[in-house]
Amino acid sequence: MKKNLVFIVMALLVIILLYMLSAKKIAPVPFDDKHAGITEEKKCFDCHAPGRDEPLSKKHPPKFECFKCHEITYK
Numbered sequence: 001m002k003k004n005l006v007f008i009v010m011a012l013l014v015i016i017l018l019y020m021l022s023a024k025k026i027a028p029v030p031f032d033d034k035h036a037g038i039t040e041e042k043k044c045f046d047c048h049a050p051g052r053d054e055p056l057s058k059k060h061p062p063k064f065e066c067f068k069c070h071e072i073t074y075k
């Protein structure tokens with residue numbers, strides 16, 4: 001009986017952990033003059049490449065397919 005309880009608690013902890021990971025907020029592409037109307041990923045690097053205005057941080061995840069993670073919230 002006690003074993004079952006431990007198992008259930010562990011399972012719940014895993015579920016909560018997964019939920020927190022998936023809920024991590026990723027900033028959408030900002031809606032401002034600099035970003036409005038960009039539809040090509042290449043363009044992002046005009047500003048977000050190393051040495052430009054706003055380079056991606058070192059800990060930034062994959063440096064491609066921006067739109068998979070950063071949603072465009074306007075059209």
Ligand code: HEC
Pocket residue numbers: 027028029030032034035038039040041043044045046047048053054066067070
């Ligand atoms: C003309 C330069 C320029 C271009 C092109 C550009 N950005 Fe940006 N971006 C900036 C600047 C400057 C900031 C930070 C200040 C701001 O929000 O305007 C920024 C901020 C961001 C942020 C928000 C970061 C935060 O902390 O909220 C994201 C996400 C982003 N850009 C993604 C993109 C993507 C994806 C593209 C390509 C579609 C792109 N940017 C193209 C200049 C640019």
Ligand code: HEC
Pocket residue numbers: 025026027044045048054055056057058059060061062063064065066067068069070
């Ligand atoms: C796998 C998902 C993913 C992809 C693909 C992705 N990003 Fe990000 N981006 C993130 C996350 C998560 C953060 C927040 C990082 C943090 O909070 O430390 C972020 C943060 C940013 C920021 C804020 C500054 C920084 O470096 O933390 C900018 C600007 C940005 N991304 C631009 C881009 C551009 C441009 C591309 C395409 C070349 C891109 N991202 C592709 C997930 C992604």
